[in-house]
Amino acid sequence: MEAQLHPDTEIGPVSIKITNMEQSLRFYSEVIGFRxxxxxxxxxxxxLTADGKHPLLILEANPNFRRLPERSVSGLYHFAVLVPDRKSLGLVLRNLASHRIPIGQGDHLVSEALYLNDPDGNGIEIYADRPRETWQRNERGEYVMTTDPVDVDGLLSASEGADWNGLPDRTNAPSEIILGKMGNNI
Structure with missing residues (x-):
């Protein structure tokens, strides 16, 4: 039997702690593409928002927050932001590269993802789903996933000739919060 969420289930904006509001606003607007x-x-x-209407991310600044050593405590590992398509993810990749932001990446078969940290060490995943009709299931009916390298050249080709204007309006609210070992603020 396939598990389903109750139809009234909603995921609201993610709230993260930061140490410097001006620095984080620059990062989240210029580098990530929020407004x-x-x-x-x-x-x-x-x-912050992508479409100018719906809140997606709340920044809470306090210069007394301290960055803990990476993977030293349990808590937020990263939050994920779903862009509407591969072209949008390619534009995000181009913008991250133009800002010389170090990234990780993963092709999960059902999606392609870019991973990075904000200036305070908060983890961010920006990803695009592949069309659901292409998702494969195993013999138990579970989706087949892995972590393979992303086709970076393909992502860049998908966005060739398009202009970066920040995150597209159809960017969804952070769709998942991954808990694990972290190195962000508490």
Whole structure:
């Protein structure tokens, strides 16, 4: 039997801790491609969006947050942002490269993903799903997944000639929060 989420289930915006609001706003807008939706100076928070309407990421700044050694405690490993298609992921890759951001990557058969950290060590996955009709299942009916290298040249080709304008409006809310060992702020 296939597990299904209740139809009323929603995933809201992810909230992360940062140490410097200006630095993080620059990073999340220029490098990742979010747009500022609102900012509360008194509360030291900022709400980011892709479409100008729906909050996707909340930044909470406090200079006293401390970055813990990577993989030293349990907690947030990364949050994931789903872009609508391979062309969009290719544009993200081009922009990350133009900013000389170190990335990891993984072809999971059902999706292609880029992995990076923000200036405070918070993990980010930006990915694009492959069409669902191409997803394979094993003999138990489970989706077949792996972590193979991404076809970087193919991603770059998919976005060739297109202009970077930040994350597309159809970017979904962070779709998953992966818990594990982390090195981000607490």
């Amino acid at each position: 500022l939706l609102s900012r509360d100076e008194a509360a030291a928070t900022a709400v």
